[in-house]
Amino acid sequence: MALLRVHVSIFVAACAFLVCPASCTTTRRHAEPLHQDLVTQLPGQPSVGFRHYASYTTVDEKNGRALFYWFFEATSGSDEKPLVLWLNGGPGCSSVGYGATQEIGPFLVDGEGYALKFNPYSWNKEANLLFLESPVGVGFSYSNTSSDYDILGDSFAANDAYSFLHEWYKKFPSYRNRSFYIAGESYAGKYVPELAELIYDKNNDSSLFIDLKGFLLGNPETSDAEDWQGFVDYAWSHAIISDSTYKIIKDNCDFYSNDTWSNEKCKDAVDELLRQYKFIDMYSLYTPVCTQNSTSSDNGVMQNMMLRHSSNMMPRIMGNGYNP
Numbered sequence: 001m002a003l004l005r006v007h008v009s010i011f012v013a014a015c016a017f018l019v020c021p022a023s024c025t026t027t028r029r030h031a032e033p034l035h036q037d038l039v040t041q042l043p044g045q046p047s048v049g050f051r052h053y054a055s056y057t058t059v060d061e062k063n064g065r066a067l068f069y070w071f072f073e074a075t076s077g078s079d080e081k082p083l084v085l086w087l088n089g090g091p092g093c094s095s096v097g098y099g100a101t102q103e104i105g106p107f108l109v110d111g112e113g114y115a116l117k118f119n120p121y122s123w124n125k126e127a128n129l130l131f132l133e134s135p136v137g138v139g140f141s142y143s144n145t146s147s148d149y150d151i152l153g154d155s156f157a158a159n160d161a162y163s164f165l166h167e168w169y170k171k172f173p174s175y176r177n178r179s180f181y182i183a184g185e186s187y188a189g190k191y192v193p194e195l196a197e198l199i200y201d202k203n204n205d206s207s208l209f210i211d212l213k214g215f216l217l218g219n220p221e222t223s224d225a226e227d228w229q230g231f232v233d234y235a236w237s238h239a240i241i242s243d244s245t246y247k248i249i250k251d252n253c254d255f256y257s258n259d260t261w262s263n264e265k266c267k268d269a270v271d272e273l274l275r276q277y278k279f280i281d282m283y284s285l286y287t288p289v290c291t292q293n294s295t296s297s298d299n300g301v302m303q304n305m306m307l308r309h310s311s312n313m314m315p316r317i318m319g320n321g322y323n324p
């Protein structure tokens, strides 16, 4: 639940510093009319030579669903550079709260969250970078129809993201035929290929064509069975577990089975692995981590917590670490 708490506080921080783009058009100074979504004043923003835009885009008029985006032009040569859509995972993680302001965007939240600093590694050095909060309920994105929140799912998310793209192109027609990539991390391991497939399928209609060139995934969720296998291989190959623990897991764990944990040898060996991640950040093995003194026994704590939910669920939000 630590992740949820972080998510909420980031959301509040994001609310505080993103000014409403509509109100900014009153400060126009140039002869050329300003784009309605241009962000002209962002408190604490470092001075930069590229423009950025933020707003809602309606994806379903009947139900009143709108997705929030934040778009950064490339730092230079934006006319020539591709368009990259970024999606955080979760499901439920904000692309503004994580991707844009803590990971790959040009303005990172600095220190205690009261200021912004320029990110010299921002991906908008290489591409025009579009952050989307998806699906509704995530970050600033919303639906005016409460029952929409009961039917959220992967295909719902893909369909709304697809509608978003076409609406967004209407606001930014010069990107309509631009080379397009989709990137994301974690649960976006599902969102990204599913959106890519939808684009590919709809591309048979030339009026809807999107020039999708490829997609990129970081630390992606794929299938639980393969993720468990990778989780174990990674731990062994980084000396988190011994050769003998690894062999016990190899010999006894069937991650494709529906009752993986009924094998006690498997369960105990995986528990041994998970115990190591009480003291090591599983997403950043070589950096220090703040460990809290625990009063409860560490015997199988994490795995028991996990088993309560689903026998095969990955420990995505368990232990120390960060994986939005």
Ligand SMILES: *[C@@H]1O[C@H](CO)[C@@H](O)[C@H](O)[C@H]1NC(C)=O
Pocket (backbone or CB within 6 Å): 058, 060, 061, 063, 064, 065, 066, 144
């Ligand atoms: C949702 O409802 C509010 C309040 O009526 C309205 O201002 C807003 O435009 C609606 N959103 C959409 C996407 O229709």
Ligand SMILES: *[C@@H]1O[C@H](CO)[C@@H](O)[C@H](O)[C@H]1NC(C)=O
Pocket (backbone or CB within 6 Å): 173, 174, 176, 177
């Ligand atoms: C995009 O390409 C299509 C097909 O080649 C063309 O009809 C359309 O005018 C182009 N749109 C823009 C904005 O360049």
Ligand SMILES: *[C@@H]1O[C@H](CO)[C@@H](O)[C@H](O)[C@H]1NC(C)=O
Pocket (backbone or CB within 6 Å): 201, 202, 204, 205, 206
């Ligand atoms: C494109 O493919 C979809 C799904 O197979 C189909 O429903 C649709 O009619 C096709 N559109 C065109 C223009 O061929």
Ligand SMILES: *[C@@H]1O[C@H](CO)[C@@H](O)[C@H](O)[C@H]1NC(C)=O
Pocket (backbone or CB within 6 Å): 257, 258
């Ligand atoms: C596992 O459970 C799923 C969903 O209940 C079912 O479709 C599948 O056949 C089961 N697989 C095995 C190997 O029992």
Ligand SMILES: *[C@@H]1O[C@H](CO)[C@@H](O)[C@H](O)[C@H]1NC(C)=O
Pocket (backbone or CB within 6 Å): 292, 293
């Ligand atoms: C944790 O326990 C250690 C050893 O008992 C103690 O020195 C330390 O102050 C404790 N830290 C916290 C945050 O309670």
